[in-house]
Amino acid sequence: MMHKGTTFEKLKIASFDFTCCEGCQLQLANRESTLTDFLDLLDIRNFREISSEQHNDYDIALIEGSISRPDEVERLQAIRRQAKTLVAFGTCACFGGVNSLKNRFSLNELAVEVYPGMEVETGLVKKISEVVKVDLSIPGCPVNKEEVERIVVSLVTGSQVTLPKYPVCIECKAQINTCLFDLGEICLGPITRAGCNAVCTTGKTPCLGCRGPAEEINMAAFLELVKERGLSENDLREKLAFYNAFEGLYQP
Amino acid sequence: MKHDFALNIHHLPRVEGHADIKITVRNGKLVDARWAIVETPRFFEIMVKGMSAERVPFLTSRICGICSISHALASIRAIERAMSIEPPAAAEKTRLLAMQGETLQSHALHLFFLVAPDFTGTGSVLPMIHSHPDLVRAGLQLKELGNEISSVTTGRCTHPVSLVVGGG
Numbered sequence: 372m373m374h375k376g377t378t379f380e381k382l383k384i385a386s387f388d389f390t391c392c393e394g395c396q397l398q399l400a401n402r403e404s405t406l407t408d409f410l411d412l413l414d415i416r417n418f419r420e421i422s423s424e425q426h427n428d429y430d431i432a433l434i435e436g437s438i439s440r441p442d443e444v445e446r447l448q449a450i451r452r453q454a455k456t457l458v459a460f461g462t463c464a465c466f467g468g469v470n471s472l473k474n475r476f477s478l479n480e481l482a483v484e485v486y487p488g489m490e491v492e493t494g495l496v497k498k499i500s501e502v503v504k505v506d507l508s509i510p511g512c513p514v515n516k517e518e519v520e521r522i523v524v525s526l527v528t529g530s531q532v533t534l535p536k537y538p539v540c541i542e543c544k545a546q547i548n549t550c551l552f553d554l555g556e557i558c559l560g561p562i563t564r565a566g567c568n569a570v571c572t573t574g575k576t577p578c579l580g581c582r583g584p585a586e587e588i589n590m591a592a593f594l595e596l597v598k599e600r601g602l603s604e605n606d607l608r609e610k611l612a613f614y615n616a617f618e619g620l621y622q623p
Numbered sequence: 624m625k626h627d628f629a630l631n632i633h634h635l636p637r638v639e640g641h642a643d644i645k646i647t648v649r650n651g652k653l654v655d656a657r658w659a660i661v662e663t664p665r666f667f668e669i670m671v672k673g674m675s676a677e678r679v680p681f682l683t684s685r686i687c688g689i690c691s692i693s694h695a696l697a698s699i700r701a702i703e704r705a706m707s708i709e710p711p712a713a714a715e716k717t718r719l720l721a722m723q724g725e726t727l728q729s730h731a732l733h734l735f736f737l738v739a740p741d742f743t744g745t746g747s748v749l750p751m752i753h754s755h756p757d758l759v760r761a762g763l764q765l766k767e768l769g770n771e772i773s774s775v776t777t778g779r780c781t782h783p784v785s786l787v788v789g790g791g
Contacts, residue, residue, distance in 0.1 A: 390663040393639060394688020394781045400736065401780065403767040407752060415749060421736060422747030423636040439663050469685045472670040485668045493664050513688060513781045574778030574785035579681065609675060613682075 372411070379527050385417035385429035386460075387450055389443050390470050390496065391436030394513040395461035396420055402516045409520055412527050427453055431526065433460040437470045438497045451503040456526075459499045462512040462581045462614050469512075470496040471615035498615075507532060511567060512581035512614060518566050535565040538585040539578050543569035551577050557602050559610055562588040562617070583616040590620055626651050634661070637737045637747070639689050676702050677788055684782050689732065691782045692725040692773060702788050714790025717776050721786065724772025728780065731769060735762025 372379050386396055400406065400421070415422065416429040432454035438444060451457055462468040473481060474496055482491045499505055509522060518534075525532045535541075539560035543550075546569055551558040559580035560572055571578050597607050604623070611617045630646040641662045647655040667686055671679050683698040684691035696718055703710060710718075736748045739758060743751055752759050770780035777783030 388641075390665060392685050392688040392691070394685070394691065397688045397732075397781060400732065400766075401770060403763040403770070406763060410749065410752065415747075418747075419634055419636045420639065421637060422749065423740070424746035425636070439665075443663065469670070469682055470665055472682070473666045476666075476669055481666045481669055485666050486664065491664050493666070512685070570779050571784045576681070576778075576784045576787070606675070609678060613678070 379412075381412060381414040382523065382526055383414045383416050383428065383430045384433065385415070385427075385431070385450075385454075386420070386433040387417070387435070387446070388420065389434065389436030389447065389464075390439040391461070391463045391468075393420065393435065395435045395463075395511070396433075398513050398516045398519065402520070405520065409523065412523055429453065430455045431458065432456070433458050434464050434499050435460045437463040437467045438499065438502050439470060439493055439495070441492075441494070444502055447499070447502055456506045457499075457503065459505045459508040461514050462510055462583075462616065464499045465508045465510045465616070466583055466618070467496050467498040467615040468581075469614060472612070508534075510534075510564065510582040510616075515567055517568075536586040537565050538588070539563045539565045539567065539569050539572065539582075541565055542567070543572045545569075546573050548572055551575070552596070552600060555600075555602070557597055557606050557610055559617075561596070562590065562593050577610065579610050579613040580616050581614050583614075584620060588620075594621075637740065639687075639733075639737075671698075676706070680786055680788065681782075688781050689729055690725060692721050692777060692786070695777075695783050695786045696722065699786060699788050706788075708789050710790035717790075718786065721773055721776040721783065724769045724776060724780075726769070728766050728769030728773065731762050731765035735759065735765070 372381060386399065388396060416426040419425065432450050434447065434450070434457060438447060459465045463470055478493060481493065509519060511518070522532050542565045543560055548569065551572060556577045558572060558577040560569070560578040562584055563578050563580040564582040564585040566582055608623055611621050626648055627650065628648050630644065632644040635642045635644060641660070643659045643661050645655065645657040645659070646653070667683060670682060674682065679698050679702060680695040684695040686694045735758065739751065739762070740747050743755055745751055745754065748759065773780040778785040
C-alpha cells in the first residue's frame with residue numbers, strides 16, 4: 372500500500388471474542404463514513420463474527436471480553452502463541468469489566484439462582500492479563516472507534532501508540548458541561564483516563580470509569596472531595612466497582 | 624443412496640453470539656441434530672442484586688453490544704412498573720425512536736454484513752466492497768442512519784448514556 376510516496380504493509384489482524392457482549396467488535400464496523408479507508412489498512416485473517424474464512428497466520432490479535440471458563444483459557448493461550456501483538460480490546464479484556472460483578476457471589480449461588488436444574492460451567496472472571504501477557508490495552512465500554520482508528524494508523528506506520536494520560540474532566544470541560552459534582556452526583560471523571568470525549572457526562576450521566584485510572588491520579592484527594600460534598604459512600608463504592616477498573620486503588 | 628456422515632461446526636461464523644452445530648446421519652437417516660448455544664454464562668440476573676435502580680440500565684445494556692438499547696429499555700420498563708413511575712410522554716417518544724434506530728442498525732448489519740455473503744458466494748462482506756460496491760454502500764448508509772438515530776436519542780449508538788429510569 373502506497374501513501375504519499377511511502378509503502379506500508381497492511382496489518383495481518385484477527386479478532387476474537389470471549390466473555391463479552393461483542394459491542395467492541397461491533398465498533399470496528401461503525402463510523403461508516405471512514406470504514407472503507409479503515410479496512411484498507413487491515414488484512415483481516417480471522418474474524419468469526421463477520422467472516423467464514425479463517426486463517427491462523429495473523430500478527431495482531433484483538434481480544435474482546437474477559438475469561439470465565441477453562442475452554443477460554445486454552446483458546447486464549449493458543450492465540451497468544453500465534454500473535455506477535457496481543458491487544459486487550461475493551462474494558463472487559465483490560466479490567467474484567469461488568470462481568471466481574473459476579474465475582475461477589477459464590478459460584479454455587481450463581482448457578483442455582485440463575486440456571487436451576489441445569490449444568491452450568493463458570494469460574495471467577497479474570498481480565499486477559501491474568502491469563503496471558505498483554506502487549507497493548509485499548510480500554511472503553513465500548514472502545515472508541517476514533518481512538519481505534521488512530522491506534523491502527525500508529526501500528527501501520529510503526530509509530531508509538533499512546534493513550535491520553537489526563538482524566539475525563541479535561542474533555543468534559545472542553546464540552547462546556549456543568550460539573551456533575553455541582554449537581555450533587557459522584558462522577559469518576561477526575562480519576563478516569565480520557566479518550567472517550569466525555570460522552571457519558573455530556574449525556575448528564577456520571578462517569579463510571581470504564582477506561583480505568585488516568586496516570587498519576589490523586590485518589591486521596593478524590594475521596595476527600597466525595598466526603599467534603601457529603602456524597603454517599605455506597606454510591607462511590609458501587610461506581611468504583613462497576614467495571615472493576617479501580618481494583619486495589621480503593622479500600623472501603 | 625445411503626449415507627453416513629457427521630457434521631460438527633464449532634463456533635459458527637457470521638452470527639452474533641456463539642453457537643455450535645452437530646448433525647449425525649446414519650444410513651441416510653438423521654439420528655441427531657443439535658444446536659448448542661455455547662456462550663459463556665454471565666449471570667446478569669444476580670449482578671443486579673443490591674444495585675441502585677438508577678444504575679441497572681447501564682449494566683443490562685452490556686448484555687449485548689448489538690441490541691444494548693433494547694436491554695436498557697427492558698430494565699427501565701421493569702423498574703418503572705415496579706415503582707409505579709409513569710415516564711413523561713416525551714421520554715416515551717424518544718425511547719421508541721431509539722428502539723427504531725437500533726432495529727435499523729441491527730437489521731442492516733445482519734442482512735448486508737452477515738447474510739449477504741451467502742448470496743454473493745463470498746466468505747464475508749470484505750470482498751464485496753470491490754465486487755458489490757453498491758450493495759455495501761446501501762448497507763453502510765442504512766446502518767449509519769440507524770446509528771445516527773440512536774446517537775441523537777441516547778447519546779451513543781452502542782451502550783446508551785442518556786436512557787434513564789423516569790425519563791428525562
